[in-house]
Amino acid sequence: MKRFKIISSLRSFLSNFRNQKTKVLTNSDLIHNVRLAINPKFQDWILFKNGTYIVFDNADIIPDLESEAIKLMKEFGPVYAGGSAGDFGTANLGKNKGWIVSGHGYGMYTYVDPSEIKHKKTNDVEIGLFGRNKRDLDGKNPDIIHVNRKTNYYS
Numbered sequence: 001m002k003r004f005k006i007i008s009s010l011r012s013f014l015s016n017f018r019n020q021k022t023k024v025l026t027n028s029d030l031i032h033n034v035r036l037a038i039n040p041k042f043q044d045w046i047l048f049k050n051g052t053y054i055v056f057d058n059a060d061i062i063p064d065l066e067s068e069a070i071k072l073m074k075e076f077g078p079v080y081a082g083g084s085a086g087d088f089g090t091a092n093l094g095k096n097k098g099w100i101v102s103g104h105g106y107g108m109y110t111y112v113d114p115s116e117i118k119h120k121k122t123n124d125v126e127i128g129l130f131g132r133n134k135r136d137l138d139g140k141n142p143d144i145i146h147v148n149r150k151t152n153y154y155s
Helices: 002-019 027-037 065-076 124-140
Strands: 045-048 052-055 089-092 099-102 108-112 144-148
Touching: 027 045, 027 108, 027 144, 045 065, 052 065, 052 124, 065 108, 065 124, 065 144, 089 124, 099 124, 108 124
Parallel strands: none
Antiparallel strands: 045 052, 045 144, 052 108, 089 099, 099 108
């Protein structure tokens, strides 16, 4: 009974996040903020529509980076009840605005901008659940908005 109440509360909480009206970031704002969030030594990454991005260590040996990113997003992006996909960690970006939400896919993170959060006082659980919701959206409908390669990093 207690587990049911927790799951029911979590579903209600996620439903509220999905339904809240927040500022929508432009693609250029999202790309800019993600670029600031990533350590510059990692220059090969792909960004999806809802803010999830994948950093590649070995991009030079992957023949089709976009296809690989979509494959990884479909595998590790969606959230299924009771699975490890719901686990997350959060990191405050400090000088840069926002948070990064990590999960169970290696090199996969989701950027959360402060303007996307309705509540002024937040905590790691709220940020994490919001980020996981965004990652779930990217996993179910992976739409790449930016491919960053060593060759176009400064463009």
